[in-house]
Amino acid sequence: MEGKSVAGRIHDANHRLTAAEKRAARGLLGSYPTLGLAPVAEFAQQSGASSATVLRFVSQLGYKSYPDFQRALRDELEERSKSPLQRSTANAGKAGGDEHFLDHFVTQAIGNLRGSAALIPASEFEDVCARLAEAKGACYLAGGRFTDFLAGYLEAHLRLIRPGVRRLDGRPATRGDQLIDVKAGDLAIIFDVRRYDESLVEVASELAARRAHIVLITDEWMSPVSRFAKLVLPCRTSLERTWDANGALFTLAEAIIARTTELSWATASKRMGSIERG
Amino acid sequence: MEGKSVAGRIHDANHRLTAAEKRAARGLLGSYPTLGLAPVAEFAQQSGASSATVLRFVSQLGYKSYPDFQRALRDELEERSKSPLQRSTANAGKAGGDEHFLDHFVTQAIGNLRGSAALIPASEFEDVCARLAEAKGACYLAGGRFTDFLAGYLEAHLRLIRPGVRRLDGRPATRGDQLIDVKAGDLAIIFDVRRYDESLVEVASELAARRAHIVLITDEWMSPVSRFAKLVLPCRTSLERTWDANGALFTLAEAIIARTTELSWATASKRMGSIERG
DNA sequence: TCAATGCTGAAATCAAAAATTCAGAGGGGG
DNA sequence: CCCCCTCTGAATTTTTGATTTCAGCATTGA
Structure with missing residues (x-):
């Protein structure tokens, strides 16, 4: 002790x-x-x-x-x-491997978080959350190979606090069906990080053609989707390793969830209540 | 001055x-x-x-x-x-709303990350990664309502670095099929956070009955699945808000991915290369 | 619903640390 | 060699911050 x-x-x-x-x-x-x-x-x-x-x-x-x-x-x-x-x-007790791995990794993750917070203008963040909270029109979500899970996570929460949330899956075959109802002013949130997904560019261009308001959540190197995006929220993902770390994107998604909930509390709380009971 | x-x-x-x-x-x-x-x-x-x-x-x-x-x-x-x-x-903003929301949120997320690193014994973390890297037997993944996306994210990466990775989906109907091949010594990683998922307890008990080695990734309040788990990696998730924050679980998953990749680099790099080309 | 227990923070107390003072040491110039 | 001026640290005062107390509040269990 x-x-x-x-x-x-x-x-x-x-x-x-x-x-x-x-x-x-x-x-x-x-x-x-x-x-x-x-x-x-x-x-x-x-x-x-x-x-x-x-x-x-x-x-x-x-x-x-x-x-x-x-x-x-x-x-x-x-x-x-x-x-x-x-x-x-001092506390390197018994395990043979690299004791510090987790500590070190977490330190880097923290750096990425802080860096992301600095990279993202407060005004853009607020803007996104406000639009989500307004709940005018539909809200479409999409992600790439790995980031699709982030889109899914965000979707699962947004569904609870507002109506009209849809996720676009990756299959080209069904893309037409999915986008057919997109109207001007609808919101679309796209996640895309390095090794950018080509099909997302196509989706984005289609969404843009239909006058959707595109929000891009990406890494510091900027997905090509940014060409079509009205708002871009870039996060730091760098790691001195094989893979980049998407923890900052995840936390950003959670921040959006939290802030949007706060902004639309009056309506969201009722909605959540009725979902609970249902 | x-x-x-x-x-x-x-x-x-x-x-x-x-x-x-x-x-x-x-x-x-x-x-x-x-x-x-x-x-x-x-x-x-x-x-x-x-x-x-x-x-x-x-x-x-x-x-x-x-x-x-x-x-x-x-x-x-x-x-x-x-x-x-x-x-x-950081101080360049001009938006009218709550300027500091993101900063504040990120600070809390950082606290959770540090707290998690302190909560998780290095030896347990190493143990999990070593087992994953060994790649003996199969590896099953499961998650609850929201954490399912974390399981999915982890799965997507693990598939690249080792064979035998499967995800258990939530449908009770197909559960029998999914678990039928589980053998003693197989690895199972389960994500479960508060508002714990009852069905996961059942899955875990079934897995335990088949002598799988269960790893639980949970929050500080400990999912009841811990009863069946050989290894528990608890993360801090608390937030003074409606929802808890799972960012620490996500980063833990990424740390596991990074560490496992490192430990099995010789084999994993080949595997990844051939997937690229294929 | 009501007691009981324990947690919490505002205010009062007390201890410790910061600021000030001043007598004397040290050193340079006459 | 002695005087004067500046620097220094022990002692004192003052201020600040740590600790304790206690009444109210919330939470739990009956």
């Missing part, structure tokens, strides 16, 4: 934590470790809890005082900058 | 500093920025100067108080951990 990292202790104590204490934990993990180095009052305010709760949280972690906890954070920080690579050899 | 880094200010002010103040500067630079985040007394002791000198030093740098100086250090630290492409776009 003594020599454990702060993040590790949060893990251990997780089940003991009360609701407000978890808020504190989340806040800290969200901007780690800086928030913990701030005075209690600021920590409290930033994480949406009271000072008292933060103190209780820290004490749950096993520190006997707040300054004690801060010292632990500083030590960790110091440790990390001393030995960039070998830091968590 | 205002927006300058602390280290930069030290450089600029260097000639103005007295002997003892330089000792303080040297100490801070020596373990930057940690020492500056400590209380004055400790800073003083560690750097071999008195508290008063440290305070004078800080004031020379242009900060109006010690806490003010510490805040600058924390801000710097936070800034540094932010992504390569950053703030310029």
